[in-house]
Amino acid sequence: MPSPGRSAPSGAVPGPGPSADSRVSPAGKAQQPLQEQNRLGSLLGRGGFGSVWAATRISDRAPVAIKRVPLNRIQHWGKLPNGTSAPLEIVLLHKVSTGFPGVVQLLEWMELPSDIIITMERPEWCQDLQHFIRARGFLSEEVARELFRQVLEAVRHCTSCGVLHRDIKPENILVDLATGQAKLIDFGCGTYLQDTAYTRFAGTPSYSPPEWNNCGWYYGQPATIWSLGILLHQMVCGEHPFRRGHRISWDHQLSLPPRLSQECQDVIRWCLSIHDVDRPSVEDLFCHPWMQDIHLP
Structure with a gap:
């Protein structure tokens, strides 16, 4: 289990399949910082977990939600099928994000020196x-x-x-x-x-x-x-x-x-x-x- 404060390279999960919003493509490995791929919008919610923002993906203007969680608030970690260590929330999302429309689809995630950034689908309305x-x-x-x-x-x-x-x-x-x-x-x-x-x-x-x-x-x-x-x-x-x-x-x-x-x-x-x-x-x-x-x- 990694220590919460360490710096690590970005990680991404395999694609969960097409999102309910056809403009949101399956997950892929982040090739550049997620904040450079998305135009940030309004704050959707904030709590002990961190904060969630509405955003628009620049490449195709698809609406997404971006969740930022401080690493020091993540208590439980697990492993993805490819062996990558990840916060348990991401491991669980990976297990349920299979194209099933009733669960939010995980698109990609990234580990920064002090935060985890998670990008998920977001219906436009x-x-x-x-x-x-x-x-x-x-x-x-x-x-x-x-x-x-x-x-x-x-x-x-x-x-x-x-x-x-x-x-x-x-x-x-x-x-x-x-x-x-x-x-x-x-x-x-x-x-x-x-x-x-x-x-x-x-x-x-x-x-x-x-x-x-x-x-x-x-x-x-x-x-x-x-x-x-x-x-x-x-x-x-x-x-x-x-x-x-x-x-x-x-x-x-x-x-x-x-x-x-x-x-x-x-x-x-x-x-x-x-x-x-x-x-x-x-x-x-x-x-x-x-x-x-x-x-x-």
């Missing part, structure tokens, strides 16, 4: 799901169902690749306003999927499952389902079901608005079962009557 919901107050069940189905498909894809996202929330889902495509973004809290319990938490505390808060452990897939229950509640109700920082009691009662169909309420309550063994699997959710109302093209 997009909005994160948090802002998408806020602009509407809450989403109709029809709209929520279609977006929720896409997030479930992204989770199933990540699981099949052996990846656990660990930070599913509206801010980490990008909605392409032109096509309605939802994309799971930000694998900075992600890890390898394992069958045994996790004893370290990564993600957003208000989305952590009760078994973590009460027992200090969680299993990957039931914890994901818990966060999906919160996500669906936010979509159809416009707010988080639990007060920030509130410890959920073992006998909690979830109050849902009567305007919601019984099937939708059932999905939310099932996902938010206090005991992790009572929660559905992703496949259980796909088979639920509420999900069966999806209009297939």
Whole structure:
């Protein structure tokens, strides 16, 4: 594992296949500094991980997102298939960036003396799901169902690749306003999927499952389902079901608005079962009557 402060040559991953935006070509090894290949635009977000900027690739004017992460904030490293050491976020992105449209595509990355720079696809007209919901107050069940189905498909894809996202929330889902495509973004809290319990938490505390808060452990897939229950509640109700920082009691009662169909309420309550063994699997959710109302093209 490299020390965070060392200087290293640039690295790039093999191409993930065509992006959902046909103007964004597959990844290739960076032949020049990424900042010289792109025209930087507005700041999209900033947090403990670093910062993300909108940018335009100079060669073909394709919209991209550029994430800058200070090396001293990267805690976990892994290896790419070609043996290159890389931050775990990049290793995980490489595993899931296979042309699947529901996960943001990794285009290329570079290690600088003090930062990691990651270039990813960016739909030209997009909005994160948090802002998408806020602009509407809450989403109709029809709209929520279609977006929720896409997030479930992204989770199933990540699981099949052996990846656990660990930070599913509206801010980490990008909605392409032109096509309605939802994309799971930000694998900075992600890890390898394992069958045994996790004893370290990564993600957003208000989305952590009760078994973590009460027992200090969680299993990957039931914890994901818990966060999906919160996500669906936010979509159809416009707010988080639990007060920030509130410890959920073992006998909690979830109050849902009567305007919601019984099937939708059932999905939310099932996902938010206090005991992790009572929660559905992703496949259980796909088979639920509420999900069966999806209009297939």
